[in-house]
Amino acid sequence: MSDLYLFRAALWDLLRPKKILTALFLVLFPVVFAVLIRFNRTPEEFNGVEVYNNLTSVIVFQFTMIILALVFATGTITQEVEQKTIVYLMTRPIPRWRILLMKFLASTLVTVTTVWITCGLLSLVCFGGSRSFDAYTLRLDQINDQQTFITQFKETPSPYLLFLVEKMPTGQRRPFRQRRSVETLRQKLEKYDSNRPPEVELVADVIANLNSGIRRGTAFDKASLLNSDISEGLKSRIQANPEGLEKSQICRDALQELMPNILEPAKPIVNPVKRDMAILPVGAFTYGAVFLLLATFLSKPLIYGLMFAFAWETWVPNMPGNFQKLSLMSYLKILAPHERIENGMNPSSILAQAAEKVVITAPQAAMTLALVTIIALGAALYTFSVREYVPREDAS
Amino acid sequence: MIQLEHASRWYQQVIGINDVSCHIQSGMTALLGPNGAGKSTMLKLITGQLRPTTGSVTVLGEKPFANPKVYRRLGYCPEIENNYDDMTGVEFVTMLGAMAGIPANVLKPRVGEVIETVGMTVNAKRKIGGYSKGMRQRIKVAQGIIHDPDVLVLDEPMNGLDPVGRREMMNVFVAMVQKGKCVLVSSHILYEVEQMTSNILLMNRGRLMAQGNVYQIRGLIDKHPHKITLTTPDTRRLSKRLLDFPSVLSVRLDAQKPDYVEIETRDPNSFYSSFPDLILQEDFEVSSFESPDNNLEAVFKYLIQG
Numbered sequence: 217m218s219d220l221y222l223f224r225a226a227l228w229d230l231l232r233p234k235k236i237l238t239a240l241f242l243v244l245f246p247v248v249f250a251v252l253i254r255f256n257r258t259p260e261e262f263n264g265v266e267v268y269n270n271l272t273s274v275i276v277f278q279f280t281m282i283i284l285a286l287v288f289a290t291g292t293i294t295q296e297v298e299q300k301t302i303v304y305l306m307t308r309p310i311p312r313w314r315i316l317l318m319k320f321l322a323s324t325l326v327t328v329t330t331v332w333i334t335c336g337l338l339s340l341v342c343f344g345g346s347r348s349f350d351a352y353t354l355r356l357d358q359i360n361d362q363q364t365f366i367t368q369f370k371e372t373p374s375p376y377l378l379f380l381v382e383k384m385p386t387g388q389r390r391p392f393r394q395r396r397s398v399e400t401l402r403q404k405l406e407k408y409d410s411n412r413p414p415e416v417e418l419v420a421d422v423i424a425n426l427n428s429g430i431r432r433g434t435a436f437d438k439a440s441l442l443n444s445d446i447s448e449g450l451k452s453r454i455q456a457n458p459e460g461l462e463k464s465q466i467c468r469d470a471l472q473e474l475m476p477n478i479l480e481p482a483k484p485i486v487n488p489v490k491r492d493m494a495i496l497p498v499g500a501f502t503y504g505a506v507f508l509l510l511a512t513f514l515s516k517p518l519i520y521g522l523m524f525a526f527a528w529e530t531w532v533p534n535m536p537g538n539f540q541k542l543s544l545m546s547y548l549k550i551l552a553p554h555e556r557i558e559n560g561m562n563p564s565s566i567l568a569q570a571a572e573k574v575v576i577t578a579p580q581a582a583m584t585l586a587l588v589t590i591i592a593l594g595a596a597l598y599t600f601s602v603r604e605y606v607p608r609e610d611a612s
Numbered sequence: 613m614i615q616l617e618h619a620s621r622w623y624q625q626v627i628g629i630n631d632v633s634c635h636i637q638s639g640m641t642a643l644l645g646p647n648g649a650g651k652s653t654m655l656k657l658i659t660g661q662l663r664p665t666t667g668s669v670t671v672l673g674e675k676p677f678a679n680p681k682v683y684r685r686l687g688y689c690p691e692i693e694n695n696y697d698d699m700t701g702v703e704f705v706t707m708l709g710a711m712a713g714i715p716a717n718v719l720k721p722r723v724g725e726v727i728e729t730v731g732m733t734v735n736a737k738r739k740i741g742g743y744s745k746g747m748r749q750r751i752k753v754a755q756g757i758i759h760d761p762d763v764l765v766l767d768e769p770m771n772g773l774d775p776v777g778r779r780e781m782m783n784v785f786v787a788m789v790q791k792g793k794c795v796l797v798s799s800h801i802l803y804e805v806e807q808m809t810s811n812i813l814l815m816n817r818g819r820l821m822a823q824g825n826v827y828q829i830r831g832l833i834d835k836h837p838h839k840i841t842l843t844t845p846d847t848r849r850l851s852k853r854l855l856d857f858p859s860v861l862s863v864r865l866d867a868q869k870p871d872y873v874e875i876e877t878r879d880p881n882s883f884y885s886s887f888p889d890l891i892l893q894e895d896f897e898v899s900s901f902e903s904p905d906n907n908l909e910a911v912f913k914y915l916i917q918g
Binding site: 218220221222225229232300301303304305306307308309311312601604605606 | 656659660661662663678680681683684686688690692694695696698699706707708710711712713755
């Protein structure tokens with residue numbers, strides 16, 4: 217019962233109006249951003265997944281979650297020490313580690329609830345209740361055999377693929393630079409000789425063009441699709457006069473059916489909201505445990521925590537090679553990847569993504585985060601149990 | 613019940629207490645000394661917030677540092693003025709009572725009982741942030757006795773209490789002693805503790821200077837005039853009445869502080885027993901009441917030199 221009271225008291229303290237207002241501001245910040253973006257773009261221009269992914273990745277994961285975990289987790293100790301009320305807790309017949317654990321759980325619950333609310337509201341603004349998630353972009357590493365891909369693309373008898381080749385150079389409404397690149401692509405494709413391997417840039421250009429067509433709906437051609445060698449199921453979907461995201465999905469599915477040995481099947485579509493809702497508590501717990509550890513032995517943990525959160529955790533994940541293994545955010549990003557949709561429409565991004573080697577796998581990421589949490593929390597609980605928390609100036 | 617064996621505690625280069633040995637039994641014991649004497653350090657060692665640098669401290673046969681076994685039977689009323697200001701008095705005592713292991717079914721009546729004991733029933737549902745210094749002292753005592761501890765340690769519990777409050781709190785501590793408990797009270801005001809117990813530990817500059825009967829110390833104190841300061845909106849009327857006390861040597865007002873009165877007395881004991889009656893009978897409003905410890909310093913000087 218004493219643990220329950222401790223938990224409740226800690227929770228009650230975190231729900232004071234001042235703290236709620238701070239949390240509310242952090243909740244509303246990305247949501248207002250999303251609303252502004254939505255109302256400033258036409259429905260065709262607005263890509264829910266893109267906006268959701270960008271805001272969740274940059275604001276919710278890298279700012280809101282971290283700052284809340286930092287303030288609330290360090291506050292469990294620093295607030296009691298600064299106000300000197302820690303003496304009441306320290307002289308209760310409860311092992312100290314249990315006191316800290318209950319307070320930590322309460323702080324993490326508040327952090328998780330706040331980021332959940334943020335994600336929920338963001339998804340409402342970005343998806344507006346729709347259950348579709350546009351993630352149908354191709355990447356260089358999804359092409360098994362580049363030579364066959366280009367050959368088939370250029371010489372295939374499939375009316376749909378021929379339509380795509382025909383469609384490729386006619387991006388009249390595109391800006392000049394893009395139009396020139398399309399012309400270059402067409403020339404490259406015409407000059408292409410199947411006796412030698414294709415240039416990687418050429419493949420990336422074709423993919424970027426395809427993705428653009430899929431995204432903008434120009435790659436959807438009912439007549440060509442129905443004449444192509446695709447399954448009856450897909451044909452019936454085409455005849456149902458699809459709209460919006462369904463068109464993109466059909467285009468991608470048709471490509472896969474027409475090039476079954478070349479294109480890797482699309483990854484199962486993960487609902488980004490559900491995934492984030494599952495991964496955010498992991499992040500809140502891990503960061504919270506690390507910050508709690510700082511608070512157990514540093515007198516000003518907030519300063520060191522801020523340096524860790526917004527200097528270390530911002531730079532290190534962007535470093536090449538194995539450096540990123542030194543950042544917790546790198547592991548979280550593996551568990552909750554927020555791919556940028558527009559990257560699938562830019563050849564240089566496609567090349568860059570393909571060049572990226574996967575240095576951390578999802579199980580490795582999960583294992584590392586679990587290990588860090590256990591070690592940091594264990595060390596924090598131990599330190600709190602053996603350390604004296606009486607300020608020097610208090611002694612007489 | 614409490615035992616210190618050559619206990620010393622340093623804060624880096626600064627000494628808190630130095631080679632203190634004593635044995636505190638059930639009954640009431642006062643830990644007396646001027647500010648900075650090491651009283652709070654000693655109480656923090658006894659309540660297990662600090663570890664001794666050398667020597668040992670045992671409470672109820674156990675080392676107290678972070679020891680739940682000790683805390684089950686030990687109550688502590690710290691000197692700090694900060695409490696959980698957003699909680700009401702009831703919530704504060706209930707939380708700490710629950711954390712002290714009082715079963716849920718008896719917690720509520722027990723909280724009501726201790727709140728009544730410390731005279732806080734009327735204000736118990738107000739937020740602690742709005743409490744006066746005296747109310748804070750009372751609610752702190754309530755959390756210290758909620759689990760009916762065998763050892764009660766009180767760090768300057770009379771600070772900020774008006775004379776009536778002091779008397780009421782004294783009655784609470786005396787009642788604990790009558791139940792066979794060990795009550796250890798720290799204070800820098802001899803006359804305050806003198807009314808509660810004759811058993812004192814006298815500390816100065818981290819050392820235990822004397823242990824035993826208060827009357828010998830009092831004899832020394834009486835040679836030095838004793839200063840008391842208080843604040844009241846009715847300074848002149850109260851000053852006139854105070855001068856009627858035979859024990860009062862002088863009363864001084866301060867032009868800079870319109871509600872401040874400084875009293876000098878040669879017989880504090882008689883002053884402390886008559887003063888509450890005067891306040892109550894003539895309905896004076898006294899918002900603070902302090903007894904600076906200059907006179908005690910003088911006694912320590914005397915003891916050190918002697």
